[in-house]
Amino acid sequence: MKQFKRDERPVIAVTLNGRRVSAPAEPRMLLSDFIRQALGATGTHVGCEHGVCGCCTVLLDGTAVRSCLTLAAQADGRELTTVESLADQDGTLNALQNAFRNNHALQCGFCTPGILMSFTDYLRRNPKPTEQEVVDVLSGHICRCTGYAGIVAAVLEATGTAAPKTGGKS
Ligand code: FES
Ligand code: FES
Incomplete structure (x- = not known):
């Protein structure tokens, strides 16, 4: 320094x-x-x-x-x-950003850049996290809008670790 x-x-x-x-x-x-x-x-x-x-x-x-x-x-x-x-030069979102959009993981978006960057670091080290591990990382962030569930769902979707949805038409 x-x-x-x-x-x-x-x-x-x-x-x-x-x-x-x-x-x-x-x-x-x-x-x-x-x-x-x-x-x-x-x-x-x-x-x-x-x-x-x-x-x-x-x-x-x-x-x-x-x-x-x-x-x-x-x-x-x-x-x-x-x-x-995170996004490509032409504005194409990366997988994590797309999953945030798909899962309504942001509202005002104020907290979102920090959360995305924390998971960008974390998912490099642990690309297939459990739900509890996602919650643990998210515990270092405050979001006043979403209630957090959408953010957890987004990370699990982006990493392919989301549980299959049930209750839909067969
Ligand atoms: S502005 Fe840095 S942790 Fe809140
Ligand atoms: S989306 Fe508004 S603070 Fe998180």
């Missing part, structure tokens, strides 16, 4: 979603503010700013972190992945 002199605004350089970018940042600037304000990637949302709600979650060198609890300086020279990376 760079050492800063008082009142210095050093340039922080990161690879954001595969592209090298840089911008000056105050030594105490939060990574969440750096991403949104300096880099203009506003898909990452900021809610509590205390590490509680999870909506600011991004990947730093592939690992999910709360960007509101991380300094921009800590990301210097590292790889940053945000929700903007």
Whole structure:
């Protein structure tokens, strides 16, 4: 991590979603503010700013972190992945995003980027989670709209671990 002199605004350089970018940042600037304000990637949302709600979650060198609890300086020279990376350039959603849409897993969408990024990290390590494991990961996020059931269903659908639906016409 760079050492800063008082009142210095050093340039922080990161690879954001595969592209090298840089911008000056105050030594105490939060990574969440750096991403949104300096880099203009506003898909990452900021809610509590205390590490509680999870909506600011991004990947730093592939690992999910709360960007509101991380300094921009800590990301210097590292790889940053945000929700903007998930869909294709033409806007085609990835499997997890599609499953969110299919299962009504978002309403206002404020919490959604952070949840998507947490599961992007988690599902790489555990591609076939149980329902309880999905619930455990989701426990690190607050959603004020959905009641969570749709989010759990979406993750299970995206990973092919959803139980077959019953009760339909035969
Ligand atoms: S804004 Fe970072 S955890 Fe809530
Ligand atoms: S969809 Fe509104 S907070 Fe989760």
